[in-house]
Every structure is written in structure tokens, then in C-alpha cells.
Amino acid sequence: MEKKTPNKYNICLTYGTFDMFHFGHLSLLLRCKNQCDQLIVGVATDKYNKFKNKESFQSENQRFNFINMLPLVDKTIYEHNFSIQWKKDYKKYKANAIIMGDDHVGELDYLIKEGLNIIYLKRTTGISTTDIKEKLKCKKYSFFIQEKWIETKNIFNRINKNINKNDHFSILGISNKIEAHYELYQFWNNSKKVDLIFFFDDIEEINLLKRKINYWKKLKG
Ligand code: C2G
Numbered sequence: 489m490e491k492k493t494p495n496k497y498n499i500c501l502t503y504g505t506f507d508m509f510h511f512g513h514l515s516l517l518l519r520c521k522n523q524c525d526q527l528i529v530g531v532a533t534d535k536y537n538k539f540k541n542k543e544s545f546q547s548e549n550q551r552f553n554f555i556n557m558l559p560l561v562d563k564t565i566y567e568h569n570f571s572i573q574w575k576k577d578y579k580k581y582k583a584n585a586i587i588m589g590d591d592h593v594g595e596l597d598y599l600i601k602e603g604l605n606i607i608y609l610k611r612t613t614g615i616s617t618t619d620i621k622e623k624l625k626c627k628k629y630s631f632f633i634q635e636k637w638i639e640t641k642n643i644f645n646r647i648n649k650n651i652n653k654n655d656h657f658s659i660l661g662i663s664n665k666i667e668a669h670y671e672l673y674q675f676w677n678n679s680k681k682v683d684l685i686f687f688f689d690d691i692e693e694i695n696l697l698k699r700k701i702n703y704w705k706k707l708k709g
Pocket of ligand 1: 503504507512513532567569587589591592610611613614616617
């Protein structure tokens, strides 16, 4: 994980679907925030995803709210389409750079020609929303819910000891009151045993997620 360098930029933009938020997304947002004072995140709308033939498990509203409650994100906006909107946003928010994962290399070259500063960051390997959806078919899955930071280290050890990554789908629910994203990322980077992280304000959100996953598993059979 890159050492925290003095922020190069004042305002940076990044865009994504951020469906079933996972540590690849967290890592990208952490590295974006490492480069700027203000991070603005554009969340792709369901309509725009449809246009890109991309189906997301969570609605635009859920994905938007999720990103919006992350302490490292300073502003959340909807992304309606990239070809027109990105240049407009760059001007509107007086951005100094747009940062994306390197799976988008080449797509944005025309913006570079128009003088926009585009930065690509290495994509996190070993995790993707597609893999997570696939893995949801796993028979066994566990929820680890954490409301206080103190015990979190113990829970990491418990996950490490008890989880067999291959046949187990594990979800870590972390209260938003806990501000420990760096530590969380370190933990995942070391063990890669957690498939999905879920930040919550209210425990009811986790129960909702459980119900939704049960429903989805039934659906997928
Ligand atoms: N990402 C990553 N590592 C992963 C998965 C995603 O670094 N394992 C990065 C992607 O490169 C992207 C961001 O996280 O920069 C969001 O990824 P997605 O939610 O998959 O969104 P994407 O389809 O890349 O959306 O119009 C542009 C789109 O909105 C980009």
C-alpha cells in the first residue's frame, strides 16, 4: 500500500458502478484519496448501466448511499454517461484529475488529448463483483458483524482461523462508527478471506442484506 504522500491534487474525480462494494473498490478509493484533498465519486445510474449491458445487484440508490457514507468520499454524484459528463464535471468541479482503475486504460485517451489529466491506478486482483455474485452460490456463508473497533482484531483472527475460502462466502459488516479503512484493507490484503464488506449505520441494514442474499440464493438455486 503506497505511503501517504502529500496530496498532489486539490480535487479528483473517479467513477464506477460500485455494486456489492468490495476491497478492490475500497483500495481504489483509498488510493484516490491519497492523491487529493477532495474526492468526488460518480456512481453509475441503473439506466446508464443498462446502456452498458451491465446489471447490478444493488440499486443505484443503494450504491449511491453506500459510497456517500464512506468518510473518505467528500462528494457523491450520479454518473449518467461518461462521454459527455466527464468533461463537464471536470470543469464544473474544477477537478485536477480523473482517476480510474487500469482496466479503463485507453478508453479515456480522447480526454487526455483534450487536456484532461487522467490517472490510471493498478486494479486490485483476486476480487470482483462478478466473482462475488458467482460465489454467492456457495452453500456456506458467514456474517461477521462488528460495531466496535476494539474487538475487530479478534474477528480478523476468527475469520482467518475458521473460514475456508474456497467453499465459504464471508461477509464482514462494519459499523460506520469505526474509522479504520486502512487497517481493514491491510487485513484483507493479508488474508483475502473476506468476500464482501458492508459498512452500516444501523444494524437493520445488515438484516436487510441477509434477507436479500437469502432471497437471491433461492432465486439462483
Ligand atoms: N476496481 C479495482 N479493482 C477491482 C475492481 C474494481 O481497482 N478488483 C476499480 C475499477 O477499475 C474502477 C472502480 O474500481 O475504477 C469501480 O469499478 P466498477 O464498480 O467495476 O465500475 P466500472 O465498471 O469500472 O465503472 O463509466 C465508467 C464506469 O462508471 C466505470
